[in-house]
Amino acid sequence: MLASRMIGASMLIGVALLSLPAFAQTAPPAPDSDNSKPASDPAFDAAKAAAVAMGADAFASIQQDLIWTGDLNTLPSGEMGKRSYDAIRAFQKRIGVNDTGIFTPQQRDVLAQHAAKFTAAFGFDTLTEHGITIGYPAKVTTERSEGRNGPHLSTPKAAKNQATVDILNLPTAKESFEALFARLKTENPKRKVTYSLLRPDFFVVSGTNEGMTFYIRFIKTDTESRGFVLGWDPALSPRFDRVAIAMASSLKLAGAGDQSVPSKAQPAPAPEPPKPVGPPVPLAAGAPMTPKTGIGAFVSSQGDILTYASVIAGCETVTLQGGGKAKVIGGDPNNDIALVRGALPAGAQPLAWRLPALGENEAVSLLSGAAPVATTVSALAGANSDTRRVMLAAGSAGTLIDKDGALAGLPAADGSPSALKGLFVTAFLRANGATAPSQGGDPTKASVTLTCTP
Secondary structure, eight states: OHHHHHTOTTTTSGGGGGGOOOOSSSOOOOBOOGGGOOTTOHHHHHHHHHHHHHOHHHHHHHHHHHHHTTSOOSBOOSSOOHHHHHHHHHHHHHTTSOOOSSOOHHHHHHHHHHHHHHHHHHTEEEEEETTEEEEEETTTOOEEEEETTEEEEEOOTTOSSOEEEEEEEEETTTSOHHHHHHHHTOOBTTEEEEEEEEOSSEEEEEEEETTEEEEEEEEEBSSEEEEEEEEEOGGGTTTTHHHHHHHHHHOEEOSTTOOBSSOOOOOOOOOOOOOOOSOSSOOOTTOOOOOEEEEEEEOSTTOEEEEOHHHHTTOSEEEETTSOEEEEEEEETTTTEEEEEOOOOTTOOOOOBOOSOOOTTOEEEEEOSSSOEEEEEEESSOGGGOTTEEEESSOOSSEEEETTSOEEEEEOTTOOSEEEEHHHHHHHHHHTTOOOOSSOOOGGGTEEEEEEOO
């Protein structure tokens, strides 16, 4: 049986440890890294900006779901790297949409639905045992027995394809963390290690043992090595491979003595400073307290308006043409972009959001008033090779739209012939709670004038 071949009655104590069973079919998970960023790729830069805008937790959730769909073979980091970018595009291609590397809200929902099918199939659940909290395939490993150093979970003995989970807590007084790693990565004629990694606070060993696949991950504490061993019949791959990554990403210390190395006493964290009160975008020092009027465009059915940070600086609310009020939601002075939210007035129609990046020499228009002004994209990077922007044949404050009337960027407020790319604009909008309309309307009915009185 797999349990006896891989674990043995003595668990990880003694020579039986060497028969422990990690990835034979796929590469082991490794932290995603921006070091793998492709050179001079504006689409990747836009996708990375979108990931940053949504926040690390939200993007890590996307990465976790991509693990379950089999598109990502790395631990969730909350950061966009080349592997995550490629995984998103692969999923987008599979569901038949443009592979931009940025999920629309609808695509994010589809991803969650696909991932949920796999978590349900394995009954992925969480338990806390012997100082760790971990997710595991509860629907597969339904039988439990107790070992000297932790519980052993396994499929029923009559099952055709076996899988096991061992949760282990080993005193470092008997065997140091580093010695345990060295022993676990030892090979013999029947046991091959395909991957091993030692870090100060964790290690990973994976490979095959007597034809079975295994994955081992341990965390170091002051007094113990805590972790798990997952073993499975290769016939369960490749679907089961993703369970190993999901378990690795869920592993964390639990209970007393959880502090990982180094575990020196830390001073109590300083209390968080009070959240600032006042306008989301403050006036620059020395700026005059005079009213400013600028242009914006409705970009959602909820009354969200895209405009400039330089226009709304110093204001918590602005006045729209016709006398309506809108609340300033947020702004980014570095990119001179802002979002205000009011009520969509009768007759106004929001712009659709363009997904693909603009191409060089593509026809676009500047929405600066009642009638769009035609221009073209003259270069795919702004001044000084600024990949956030495109250069235009002509410039004007307002909104950049494509030939279909969809939002494609934010022109420079000073009228210079450049525009913040649409992928950065929509990432900012999503980060501030705006959602794309189900369909766009007449772009000539999207423009709105607004006044900020600091």
